Amino acid sequence: MTRKEQIRSAYRLTGDNASFYDGMMTYSTxxxxxxxxxxxxxxxxxxxxxIERALSGIxxxxxxxxxxxxxxxxxxxxxxxxxxxEADITCLDYSAxxxxxxxxxxxxxxxxxxxxxxxxxxxxxxxxxSFDIVLSMNGFHAFPDKEAAYRETFRVxxxxxTFCGCFYIKGGCARTDWFVNKLYVPKGFFTPPFETEESLRxxxxxxxxxxxxxxxxxxxxxxxxx
Ligand SMILES: C[S@@+](CC[C@H](N)C(=O)[O-])C[C@H]1O[C@@H](n2cnc3c(N)ncnc32)[C@H](O)[C@@H]1O
Numbered sequence: 310m311t312r313k314e315q316i317r318s319a320y321r322l323t324g325d326n327a328s329f330y331d332g333m334m335t336y337s338t339x340x341x342x343x344x345x346x347x348x349x350x351x352x353x354x355x356x357x358x359x360i361e362r363a364l365s366g367i368x369x370x371x372x373x374x375x376x377x378x379x380x381x382x383x384x385x386x387x388x389x390x391x392x393x394x395e396a397d398i399t400c401l402d403y404s405a406x407x408x409x410x411x412x413x414x415x416x417x418x419x420x421x422x423x424x425x426x427x428x429x430x431x432x433x434x435x436x437x438x439s440f441d442i443v444l445s446m447n448g449f450h451a452f453p454d455k456e457a458a459y460r461e462t463f464r465v466x467x468x469x470x471t472f473c474g475c476f477y478i479k480g481g482c483a484r485t486d487w488f489v490n491k492l493y494v495p496k497g498f499f500t501p502p503f504e505t506e507e508s509l510r511x512x513x514x515x516x517x518x519x520x521x522x523x524x525x526x527x528x529x530x531x532x533x534x535x
Contacts, residue, residue: 349482401433403430449476
């Protein structure tokens with residue numbers, strides 16, 4: 310299955326019974342599509358583009374050690390992991406509820422080469438240089454201590470390893486910024502301070518030996534090598 314097909318299969322997985330969250334992440338339900346369009350200015354094609362970009366650091370035949378933090382409900386990544394039977398995958402999240410959904414999804418797909426841990430990205434329970442890839446999708450705009458999160462994701466990555474993913478950046482779409490400030494921050498879904506495309510590029514270039522940042526409206530996608 311190509312990466313695009315894997316992402317599309319995530320969309321199918323949510324189906325008609327999808328939760329609101331999964332429907333939004335996968336542009337697959339009426340309400341989810343409405344949020345993508347109204348809040349994020351994203352249609353199906355843009356949504357697919359940012360997810361593909363965020364996952365682009367994972368080779369299709371990857372067989373090393375991968376950490377995903379935060380895994381959330383795993384709606385975007387479990388279909389990808391299903392196609393990586395030789396990889397050693399660890400998923401971590403603060404919320405047992407979100408991760409419960411990811412575990413059920415992994416079981417339903419018959420993924421065995423995966424383990425789940427509840428924990429804090431700011432104090433990762435792993436040795437230095439443990440992983441070949443650290444993937445972080447839609448996490449940094451939620452993490453309360455972003456400095457610790459940048460430090461810890463860097464620390465546990467092997468030299469030459471890949472750090473990739475995506476999160477909200479301010480200044481990419483005025484409408485998204487408005488909803489984030491008026492709704493997502495007060496409700497506690499997102500926690501400032503937020504990066505801009507430029508500040509993210511500078512930060513990652515300062516940490517990693519190679520760093521690429523691509524913005525899709527208010528979503529910043531990154532691909533770095535340690
Ligand atoms: C918007 S969800 C993203 C989940 C998934 N990566 C996705 O793209 O669908 C944000 C997740 O960050 C988790 N989270 C927030 N703070 C965290 C922390 N300090 N350590 C680990 N996970 C955290 C939340 O529990 C939630 O599951």
